[in-house]
Amino acid sequence: VLRTQLAKLTRRAMAELTREHQEILRLVFYEEQPYEEISTLLGIPANTVKTRVYYAKQRLKEQLARLGEKEPIR
Amino acid sequence: MSDPETLPAGVHPEVELLPWYATGTLAEPDRQRIARHLESCRDCSGELQELVDMQRNLQALYRQEAEPSTQLARSVMARVAADAAGGQGRPGETTWVAGLDRWFRSLFMPQWVPTLAAVLLMVQAGLLVWVVLPPPERGEIGTRSLGMQTAKIAVVFQSSATEEQIRSLLQRLQARVVDGPTGDGVFTITVNTGDPSAQAALALLHERRDLIRSAELVRP
Numbered sequence: 001v002l003r004t005q006l007a008k009l010t011r012r013a014m015a016e017l018t019r020e021h022q023e024i025l026r027l028v029f030y031e032e033q034p035y036e037e038i039s040t041l042l043g044i045p046a047n048t049v050k051t052r053v054y055y056a057k058q059r060l061k062e063q064l065a066r067l068g069e070k071e072p073i074r
Numbered sequence: 075m076s077d078p079e080t081l082p083a084g085v086h087p088e089v090e091l092l093p094w095y096a097t098g099t100l101a102e103p104d105r106q107r108i109a110r111h112l113e114s115c116r117d118c119s120g121e122l123q124e125l126v127d128m129q130r131n132l133q134a135l136y137r138q139e140a141e142p143s144t145q146l147a148r149s150v151m152a153r154v155a156a157d158a159a160g161g162q163g164r165p166g167e168t169t170w171v172a173g174l175d176r177w178f179r180s181l182f183m184p185q186w187v188p189t190l191a192a193v194l195l196m197v198q199a200g201l202l203v204w205v206v207l208p209p210p211e212r213g214e215i216g217t218r219s220l221g222m223q224t225a226k227i228a229v230v231f232q233s234s235a236t237e238e239q240i241r242s243l244l245q246r247l248q249a250r251v252v253d254g255p256t257g258d259g260v261f262t263i264t265v266n267t268g269d270p271s272a273q274a275a276l277a278l279l280h281e282r283r284d285l286i287r288s289a290e291l292v293r294p
Contacts, residue, residue: 007138010131029129030136032097041148048079050090055077057093057128 013063021056028053086111086118096125224264225272226252226292227279231261235285243285247275262292 014022027033027041035053039046081089088111094100095108112119227249231240244250247265254261265275272291279289 003134006131007134010135014132014135025132026136028093028097029132032099034099034101035091035094051079051081052077053093054081054085054090057125060128061124 009064009067010060013060013067016063017056017059020052021059024049024052025056025060086115088112088115088118089121092118092122092125096122096129223267225267225275227263227265227272227276227289228292229261229263229279229289230259230287232283232285232287239285243279243282247278249275 014025017025023042024038027038028035033041035046035049038049042049044052081087088108091100091104091108095105095112100108112122244263247263249263249265251261252264265272276289276291279286
């Protein structure tokens with residue numbers, strides 16, 4: 001039950017992110033692409049890839065915290 | 075809103091590489107450097123744990139959704155955009171594969187199909203009109219039969235006339251019954267307008283008062 005709730009919360013939190021953040025999180029954490037390949041795929045510098053992941057993760061964490069406050073997982 | 079190009083002040087630069095450290099996709103020198111840093115940095119270790127948890131959640135989420143990979147989606151969208159721009163790719167990309175592809179597609183979209191469909195529709199419409207329209211009068215020469223020139227005569231036979239007498243008379247006139255009797259006992263017969271003529275046939279019928287009560291030419 002907890003896992004299901006967490007999955008729902010994560011889905012909603014992801015939906016609040018920008019398309020760029022959703023895309024980079026998917027590439028890193030689901031498709032497990034090295035940052036060099038992501039850089040080539042997206043056509044952006046490797047440093048931008050790294051910082052974008054950092055800020056995407058921060059935004060997701062914030063959204064999860066916000067949604068978790070509204071609907072605490074029990 | 076785009077992200078800053080640098081990490082916030084106070085964040086260790088190693089944090090940038092932690093996502094790839096977590097997924098095990100970091101090159102060996104970088105991996106060793108991060109591992110050494112993590113041994114002595116509790117903040118970055120905490121960050122790494124968050125990333126590991128996040129990856130677990132995201133993987134569960136994406137496995138449920140089962141969308142195509144980002145690389146594939148981007149490739150498809152780029153191709154769609156190129157096609158929508160009116161080109162078949164950049165000029166240098168025209169290869170024999172592209173030619174084969176166009177030829178194969180043309181088999182399913184031949185230029186002559188609309189013309190053929192239009193012709194078939196016209197033929198069907200013509201057939202429909204031909205079937206629906208009434209056939210030409212028997213006395214006329216039509217395209218569907220080689221009818222002879224005939225005339226119609228409305229005849230009322232005497233009630234005393236026998237069938238044999240009537241048949242004999244009709245044979246003599248080379249006539250045949252085509253309709254009747256109506257409620258008034260009127261038969262319609264046709265006679266060839268050749269020899270004898272319709273008028274002659276009519277006169278002959280009028281002579282036979284013993285068999286014919288009335289006879290008159292039917293005007294078309």
